Amino acid sequence: MFDGIQRRVVSMWFPRLPSDRVLRMYPGDGPFALTLKDSNANRLYCLNIEAEKQGLHRGMSYSDARAYCPALQSRPADPAADRRQLRVLRRWATRYCPWVGLEGADGLVLDITGAAHLFGGEAAMLADMRQRLARAGLSVRLGLGDTRGAAWALARHGEGAAEPGQPLAALGALPVAALRLEDATVTALQRLGLRTIAELAGAARAPLARRFGPALMMRLDQALGHLGEEISPLAEPPHYGVRLTLPDPIGLYDDVMAGTSRLLDQLCARLKAQETGARMLCLTLRRVDQDSQTVELRLARPLRDPHRILPLFDRGVKEIEAGFGIDQMRLEATQVEPLPVRQLSHVSSGQKGQLDDLITRIGTRIGLENIRRFLPADSHIPERSFLVVPAAYSDPEGPWVALRPRPLRLFPPEPIAGSGARPPGRFRWRRMSFSTARATGPERIAPEWWLEDDNWRSGVRDYWQIETRQGRRLWLYYTPQAPGWFVQGEFA
Structure with missing residues (x-):
């Protein structure tokens, strides 16, 4: 009771929130399920109604599910996106009342005390909730009661509304699992013959408290309104x-x-x-x-x-x-x-901050995306050994490690005349004549077979460092499987 007003709580349960979210973006008919990797096996994470009608269930192996239902369509689950979706729904639910909190990973709880009359009564409010969510393509089950526990039980095990001041009349026929108990406790109560909330409420409290601890009686009292339970709405994000x-x-x-x-x-x-x-x-x-x-x-x-x-x-x-x-x-x-607080020391330097400020100043003129830096990449292929990324959205990753010397300049391979596996003594490149003074190599580089690259489909390459009598230091390679010589880089 609050100032003479009977407290009323609504529980919203979205039993298929993950699959509903994905089907809103990628509509389709027929059985559908989301899969999540668990212990090196893909298992069903959330299913639509059509998939459940085929006998599939959550936690089932994906391979078994495809055997039972070859027409099953699937996509990988994204629990982080599901959490964001639930927070969006929480914000939407504030249209009905200001006190809206999260109820696990798939539900909301609303304290609608004193707010139902704004929508024409409790029945009209619940009907409006169902209609709007159905129009958005979301499955929902609603429960309304005097307590948070009663609303939770009705949403998940009964779906309905309890009359004010009569929680036991609405909850009595529900199973004891509706009291938010652990599975082991539910199984033990069923073995004792206590299968419904009415049977549990009529049993002696002292023996049950000694056997199961205070949590059992606490959940019963919270559902029946003998013990208060708060609803903690999420704080609005700070406004800067x-x-x-x-x-x-x-x-x-x-x-x-x-x-x-x-x-x-x-x-x-x-x-x-x-x-x-x-x-x-x-x-x-x-x-x-x-x-x-x-x-x-x-x-x-x-x-x-x-x-x-x-x-x-x-x-x-x-x-x-x-x-x-x-x-x-x-x-x-x-x-x-x-931007968490960091410990400063006498060796701290402001050079990094000065570089960031310089990038910002230049970025205001030409755009931050146009200021780029090179980062090392984990690849032995010369063209893939580095990345070019926006400097404002990356951190320097170093030092650069090269097991063999690499040229300062790389360009697409340019063919030159030559025969045999040894570097040519004389060759022409870019309309200039060169004489080989010293050759170091070969360094054999094999293609990365797991990646598709048309430039490397011809097979291995034997790279040589060439010092010419004209002073240019070039990087040449020879292709044994299709004999030919190419220039790909130049050392400083």
Whole structure:
């Protein structure tokens, strides 16, 4: 009871949330299941109704399921995406009441006390929930009771609504498993002849408490309303936005930068409290004519240091058209990333931070994606021994390790005239004549058979380091299976 109002709780159970989520993106008919690898075997993780009608069940081996049902369609499960989907549903459910919490990995719990009349009563509210979720392609079972435990039991074992103040009348016929008990406890109670909640409620409490511990009686009392159970709604994600309303319009560059500095101090304090850093910032300047100017700043690394961020706004603020003046400023971190506190020492260096700031400054002009760096890759194939990635979204991985010398410049193989397995004494390359002074090799490199590459389908290559009398140091290779010589690189 809360101030004379009977507490009412709704439990939403989504028995096929993972498969429903995938079928919304990839609609199809017939038996469908998601698979998850468990102990080196693919097993069924979630099934639709058609698959269950074929006799398939969760935990079944995928190979056995295909033997029983050759028409079974499947996709790999993604538990992380399922958790995100459930959080999206939790946010949607706040349209019915503000107190919405998660109930395991496939359910929600709503405290609708005092809110049902806004939807025309409890029956109308439940009907609206079913209709909206069915339209979204989601299977749901609903339970309504005076307690969280009663609503949970009705959603999973009865689906219905308990009359206010009469929980035992609605729960009495349900099995004891509806009390959220462990499987071992349920099996032991059934062996004692206590199969329903009514039979358990009518049994002597003391012997049961001594045998099964306090958890059994606690779950029974929570379901019947003799013991309270809270509903803890998830906290809303922090909002990283600050605003400054000015008493008089401003338009000078120094004034705008001063206001931005004040906003950054407030915003960075919030980011520090949450141990996050801003990756993208949006500064919105509202003019007195109600028009708005926006300055977007994308950072090479997550930051929350206002002294480092402020100079990076310089170029964008200079391009602002203030018009008749700016009377409001708003700064928001539209993209954030975790930035935990790190221990500093006397050997800490600020060089990395200076490089990140330089990448940010250049990125504001040409785009962060256009600033790239080389990273080593785990491959003995010369063309695949490195990656070219955006510098703002990667960290240097080093040191570079090469068991054999590699040329500084690599280019597509260019054929030259030559015969035999030894490097030619004289050859022409790019309309120039060369004489071999020294040859080091060969280094045989075999193709990676597990990857498809048309350039390496011809077989192995024998690489040679060639020092020419003209001063050029080239990297040549010979193909034994289809005799021919090629130049692929040049040493510094």
